Structure formats: structure tokens, C-alpha cells
Amino acid sequence: MLCTTRVNGKDLTIKGRELNPEDDDVEVDINFFEQSYSPAGLTGFTIWEASWVMVRNVLQDRLKDKLQGARVVELGAGTAFSSLVASALGANVLVTDLEAVVMGSILPNIIYNENENSTTDINTPTSSSAWQGSRRVGEGSVSAMSLDWMTDVALQVIDNDPRDADLILAADTVWLCELIEPFVTTCVTLMKGPKNPPLYMTFRDRSTDKSTVFAGSDELFECFRRNNCEVNVLDKIDPEDKRKGGLVTLCLIKLASS
Secondary structure (H helix, E strand, O other), rough: OOEEEEEEEEEEEEEHHHOOOOOOOOOOOOOOOOOOOOOOHHHHHOOOOHHHHHHHHHHHHHHHHHHHHHHHEEEEEOOOOOHHHHHOOOOOEEEEOOOOHHHHHHHHHHHHOEEEOOOOOOOOOHHHOOOOEEEEEEEEEEEEEOOOOOOOHHHHHHOOOOOOEEEEEEEEOOHHHHHHHHHHHHHHHHHHHOOOEEEEEEEOOOOOOOOOOOOOOOHHHHHHOOOOOOEEEEEEEEEOOOOOOOOEEEEEEEEOOO
């Protein structure tokens, strides 16, 4: 599946995988035997509707004038769609996900969308806030690292430290109940970084009264509040595809003390 869009004069093409619940054919996942593979990471190869909400309602609306030169971290980035749009708008983005997703989805999309005649090393004065190993995409830059929410962030820092961010993005990253605690812990760790970055998050509630598997907004927001965070619901958007869950909620989350 290819998604093409034009942002700030930059043509972006995102390669993803379409998951069709009505398709009887079974696709073999080439990342199945990767050490970092998990069923939760399978969604990292698909562009979800909440990612479009992040792009349209956050990056191209609320944050468009604040992205130039900002150091941004995206959690559970999947195809890196939101990150590439943020870069096209001038942000310096560190894209994170499980290693299998980084290698199989994120890096190929970054390389495919890299500016022509660009170099991997960015040393110009205007790019002093770029993450190490960045590539030029649009007016900004993009780098990638593997980040597993089940492991302490400090133990995963090699070249780049995601705690040194101005802004955090997360688009439809939590869909299983088992992901809520580790996701929130990772977010809070980053928000306690030197700049106390806020988190802009889009979330689609897939929970039902009969299911204990899918994460619900009440449980997710309560977990943030238990960790001394303020949850501000900015908007609720009715997506076109209603088969895959309810409304998409757009949130701004900050440490209560910041």
C-alpha cells in the first residue's frame, strides 16, 4: 500500500501494509522471527486513521508554526508518516519503534523520502538541533532508533537520547491493555527530560464491554493521571472508517508540575 501526499512543497510517499480483516488470505510476516518482533508490533506496518488526525489536526494545524527547528520524538511511529510530515514542516525528528519495525518500515520510508542531493551528516548551523544520523526530508531532518517500552529508556540510549526532546508525538500507538503501563511509563520518562516536553497523542478507543484485550480511553487517561500528568482532550473526531473502532481522541498531555 502506498500513500502519497504533498506537505510544504515536499512530496512524501509512505509505504505501508493494508490489514484487511475480511481477507481470508494469510500474509507471511517476514519479521516474525526477529528477536524484537511481537504481535503488538504488527500494527507498525499500517497507516491508521488516527495518524491522519495527527497529521491534519496537529502537525498541519495546531503545531505548524512551532515545528521549525524543534526536536521531536515520535513513539511507536510505525510507518513514520507523522514524523516525515513533521520533518517536511521543519522539525528535527527522532523516530522510534521496535527494532523490527524500524528496520522493516521506518528506515525504508525515511530513505525513500530523503531529499535529493542530501547527505546523511547534517552540520549546517541551522541544523544544530538535528539528531545524530539524521537525513534531510523537506525543511527538517529525520533519524531513527529502536525503543522498546518494556525496557528502561536509559538502557537503550546509544547515539541519541529521546529524553532531550522539545515535543513528543504518539499516533494510535496503544491498542492493547497490556501496552498501557509501559507506554505511559515511557512517555513520563521522556516528559521528565530537561525540557519537560508535552505529548500530543491521538487515540482510537477499540474497547468493548465484552472485551478485556483492547485498551480503552478511560484506562489510558487514568494511568497518565496516576503518574502525575494532566490530560487535556482537545478534540474528538469521527473517522470515516467506523469498522475499526470509535472516535479518534486528540489529547495534549503534560506533567502536572510543568
